[in-house]
Amino acid sequence: MDYDLNEQQAEVLNGLEQLIQSITIEPPHEGVFVAWGADLDAKVAEAGYYDIVAAGLDLIDGALVVERLSQLPLSVEAAISVLIAPVTGLELPRPFAIASGSALAPARFLPVAKTLLVDQDNQLFAIEVDQANVETIDTLFAYPYGKLKSLDGVKMTPMNVPVADFHRRWRISMAAEAGGLMKSALDLVIQHVTDRRAFGRPIGSFQAVQHRLVMAAEVTEGVRWLGMRAAWSDDDADAALAATYVQDSIPKFCTDLHQFCGAMGLTLEFPLHYYTYRLRALLGELGGGSGQARATTALNWGAAA
């Protein structure tokens, strides 16, 4: 048990940090919902960070990379490339999109993806994405979302890997990503309530605000450690547990953080929604909180008969 970074982990993160610092990250234009960082994504890809797990580094190193990247206001397709796609054992073209249940379901990143991974009838498939067949979904969620227009002529290549592996990594990536998003959202709001004053004092000094921010910090920490543990063990039960906690925590977390920014927090001029609307999107993944919670129960105590 050791909560500090080991040498390898520190090295990976330092390198990534230098890369991030060397890139000017243009704040998203005012008034957009989806802040897809095409440029940033390409640069991180070029530096090789998306391949680190495939290249043999530890899964937790990959989780740390995903967590760090998701702290940025622009979204990049890191989680799937780093943590999920390696289960296929193949080198498929990225960026990836993922879906569960049906290849026609709405999928994060599909409008920018080259490969769609989807489980259907207990079999994982890879689909080479033809963008002409992608319908972009106009959404409030801060990811590019799309769905396939049809499956006519679409080749679905079965992957030789259990769907459980796909779901495990999906859950781990959910936690790694949520951990980074929560951290940035929390930092932003703490800054806001420290600067903004009402009734002659900073609004962050009111206990009604303080207590709920501590609760937000609590779940941020919980998400982080459960997620990192799952990435460390790469265990089904740990992964389901982390994802349960993530989805269980998101509603109150997002509600409270917006609440403390007042009317300003509801505008597109204020960057909070870039984080909270990625979190909100994660809330519905893989059947939502109830799906993960029941998976957790089944993995710990046996499937329902």
Add this chain to the structure above:
Amino acid sequence: MSAENMMSDLEEFRAEARAWLEAHIPTEHAPIDGPESRTYALDWQRKMGEGGWTGLTWPKEYGGRALNVAKQIVWFEEYARAKAPSTHDSSFVGLNHAGPTVMACGTEEQKAFHLPKLLKGEVIWCQGFSEPNAGSDLAGLRTRGVVEGDEIVVNGTKIWSSYADIADWQELLIRTDPEAQRHSGLSWVICKMDTPGITVRPIKTMAGPRKYSEIFYDNVRIPLSNVVGGLHNGWKTAMSTFAFERGTASLALQILLIYKVEALLAACPANRPVLKDRLAGLRAEAAAIRAMTYRFAIDNEHGVPGAEGSVIRLYFAELSKRVTAAAIDLFGLAHREVLADHGWAFDYFDAYSETIAGGTAEIQRDLIGERVLGLPRGGR
């Protein structure tokens, strides 16, 4: 009237309301913002006015029907059942808190001029209370009004004013006595939105529409006779506005909620027992809100509503969030019930503002603690 007669009277009224709504409900959805949304809201208001369905509880001299609140409730029940256009549109401010404030605190001339116009669907009102540095702490507002002869000259900035871009009139709260402390020295004035010197900048909300605006006042001249409730006495008038805004304004919405939950329950498939469990809980809560709403509406039929309204308002706001979240869980992201204009996603984002607009949940809780529970006042 005997209880029996009262019931049959109500049922008759209900049948009338139902029949009228079925015959007249607009077939098109309301546009989400801009001038089209204004035209739509006013057309609908006019149509209801012609049918005799506006100002049900307002006095007859201002174009109302002076009915009792039970009938108002029945109307809103039928209104919800018929899926009529949301009352939370651009006519909301005028009908539900600006109008009632004028009625409670205004002069005869002000009432006679403004109230009938509201009922006839001729005007849209907006609210100019909040400022960039005065939201929860409203008494910290700085927009200045200097009395010059029979006019007040206004300079300053307001923000988050809903529908300001399409409004004719505004309930505007300004500082008219710079010497006085915080709450004293404010005035509540009726501001005509096309007065020279007013600039409106719409702000896009997370929910999508350009619903609220920032407003700049540059030497805007307002007749002194537009002050409501007395010069420098604006805090008291504004408290009436809040009493209406937090007490009775959302009557229709509070009644509507249970119908929405029931629709979700009906749509929930049998193979989603966990969700069904959750929805059933929400159904029970919506019923509780409905009961509280009726009790409150009946107890506060006359005069300015009491502080208990905040309890219901706050509960409603928080429950709305949970209901909309459940709806999205039920339908998933890409469902047309979710993504359509006025779909659940829209409601979901809108529900966020419910715990902020009209006084945040935290401020409401403070007030409930002090005024309803009688707890000692903390530092605020």
Add this chain to the structure above:
Amino acid sequence: MEFGWTEQQQAYRQRIRDFLDKTLPDDWDNIALHGPGSPQQTAYSKEFCPKLHAEGLFVPHWPEKFGGRGGDSWDHFILGEELWQVGEPRGAQYMSVNWIGPVLMRYGSPEQQAKFLPEILGGKVTWCQGFSEPSAGSDLAALRTHAEPVEGGYSVTGAKVWTSYAGLGDYCFLLARTSSDRKGGIVILLVDMDSPGIQVKDIPSVIGRGDIHEVFFDEVFVPADRLLGEIGQAWEIINFGLANERIGIPRYAFSEKMLHRAVERLKKDGRYNDPVIQDRLGRVLALCQAARLLVYKVIDERSKAKEPNAYGNLARWSVVRADQAVNDFMTEFMPDGLLGADPLQTAHHQRAIAAGIASGAAEIQLNLAARRHLNLPGDR
């Protein structure tokens, strides 16, 4: 960063489990039902602790020179988890092991160490903690119990309340004041509970029999050599002690254990397949595990000899939340456990309902974490 146990740690945990299997009597659950302060459990602890010590498992984390094994904070916590989750066969002794001993090691005089530490190791003396008073709970520094300097020591007069284990206590770790200086005027006295002038009254409560007490001091003489640390140093010592106390009891372990026991019963009763129950089980287990990992972060820092910080308050809060969630689950879905079906469930329930109050109220943890962990502003 890694989250595994070393082989040594695994073997150590197994050794504790084997020892418990071998040692605990068959009717142990029915003893544990009464709570750590009960006469039943206290009596059993006096039998149990010497056996535990003989195995080298009583204070494995204490330095060798004080009779320990020089183990680390992980040894301490693994032990705590295993014992707390079976219902704490050490009775009140966990307190001496967790924080009274360590405080004495750090701040006690050599004479005090020589007297008290070996007695703790014998497992037969019980300490109680005389901090809280009728008018000083959360606001501990408001305590009023007076220590008047007299010839050869102090004369103590005042009242303590909520004092756990006082009824069977041998010593009291007592806070009193010699001057009105809020924090600087406090002294710590190590008091013999059989000193003349001490009167103990049991307080009947819902958290277990013999657990909490009132203790009255009427001109109780305490010799000067029972002063712990130097005059003016008490607040520092208290904070050191509290940090160890706050993250001392591994409550999450007992809570998880309850869930395991619940599942066994649910399976037997054919209710395990209920999807609502499955949903709730997964969620509360996740809360327990999160609390566990937050606590482990504190233990990790402790094992690296870092100074205690406000992360402990945050972790403590998460532990309280998990405990309460499990308790709510158990009470809603397994009420028969509180009606005899599982004696240990009553014990868990009684711990859980006090989790947010004992060793510092939950709100105080939130206050401290807000200021010191998140660096949120003060009210100016």
